[in-house]
Amino acid sequence: ILNVEQSPQSLHVQEGDSTNFTCSFPSSNFYALHWYRWETAKSPEALFVMTLNGDEKKKGRISATLNTKEGYSYLYIKGSQPEDSATYLCAFRGSNYKLTFGKGTLLTVNP
Amino acid sequence: KAGVTQTPRYLIKTRGQQVTLSCSPISGHRSVSWYQQTPGQGLQFLFEYFSETQRNKGNFPGRFSGRQFSNSRSEMNVSTLELGDSALYLCASSSSGLQRYTFGSGTRLTVV
Numbered sequence: 001i002l003n004v005e006q007s008p009q010s011l012h013v014q015e016g017d018s019t020n021f022t023c024s025f026p027s028s029n030f031y032a033l034h035w036y037r038w039e040t041a042k043s044p045e046a047l048f049v050m051t052l053n054g055d056e057k058k059k060g061r062i063s064a065t066l067n068t069k070e071g072y073s074y075l076y077i078k079g080s081q082p083e084d085s086a087t088y089l090c091a092f093r094g095s096n097y098k099l100t101f102g103k104g105t106l107l108t109v110n111p
Numbered sequence: 112k113a114g115v116t117q118t119p120r121y122l123i124k125t126r127g128q129q130v131t132l133s134c135s136p137i138s139g140h141r142s143v144s145w146y147q148q149t150p151g152q153g154l155q156f157l158f159e160y161f162s163e164t165q166r167n168k169g170n171f172p173g174r175f176s177g178r179q180f181s182n183s184r185s186e187m188n189v190s191t192l193e194l195g196d197s198a199l200y201l202c203a204s205s206s207s208g209l210q211r212y213t214f215g216s217g218t219r220l221t222v223v
Contacts, residue, residue: 004153034211043115043201044154046211089154097208098167099144103153 002026004092006102013080014110020076021105023090027071034091034099035064035075044089047075080109113138115204117215124222129190132218136183136204142166143185144212145177148199157200160185161208192222 005024013019025033032051036044048057053068061078077084087104094100116135124130136143144167145157156169160179177187183204189196199219203212 032209036212036214043214043216044203044212046213049211091154093209096167098156098159098169099212100156101146101154 002092002094002100004090004100004102006088006090006105008105009103010106010108012108012110015080015082017080017109018076018078019080019107020074021088021107023073023075023092023102025071025073025090025092026094027069029095030068030071030092031095031097032093033066033068033073034093035073036089036091037086038089038104039086047088077107080107082109082111085109115202115213115215117200117202117218119218120216121219122221124192124220126192126194126222128192129188130192130220132187132189132200132202132220134185134187134202134204134215136185136202137213140204140206140213141183142205142208143179143183144203144205144208145185145187146201146203147171148201148217149195149197154201157187159208166208189220194222196220197222 035047038044050066055066066073089104091101142161144159146154159167163179174190179185199217201217203214
């Protein structure tokens with residue numbers, strides 16, 4: 001059974017704080033690592049798809065890094081805003097092309 | 112362009128019944144994947160279809176089945192419903208299954 005672990009499970013920060021969370025995945029048979037944001041009452045929305053070791057992606061105040069050799073990815077949010085409150089999901093795609101999701105990190109940004 | 116459409120949005124069924132859920136992907140997307148989400152669990156992978164063929168399957172019992180049509184629309188069927196099948200069922204499409212997914216709004220199934 002393939003394990004994709006995300007930590008922490010939940011996080012409360014104040015508006016303006018910067019924060020980061022972790023996704024751990026198998027370091028073998030790696031094809032891609034996805035990040036999604038899932039706001040309450042909406043559908044998950046794709047943030048990044050990362051394929052290369054050392055890859056860094058950025059979208060506004062959100063960025064992500066990837067280490068395929070050790071099997072982890074970090075998602076960073078700079079200057080958190082209340083609208084960043086959501087569950088952040090990572091998903092591992094292996095060489096069998098199946099996309100396996102972690103349980104997510106629930107971020108709450110207090111104004 | 113239109114997003115991923117799932118119907119129905121909500122469904123209440125009785126134990127033992129069967130149910131069919133529908134997913135229309137973004138035009139041009141040939142891959143459709145299905146996921147189940149229950150409280151406390153992440154998105155559990157059910158299956159993926161690409162060009163009418165099941166390409167991957169998750170660890171669900173045979174009561175869960177699916178298919179994809181030539182227009183890439185997909186249906187998921189659950190037979191002999193159990194209380195534990197109550198969940199949010201999400202489908203997601205992508206052009207080849209290797210790019211980012213676009214998710215539908217989901218079907219909330221309640222089994223009573």
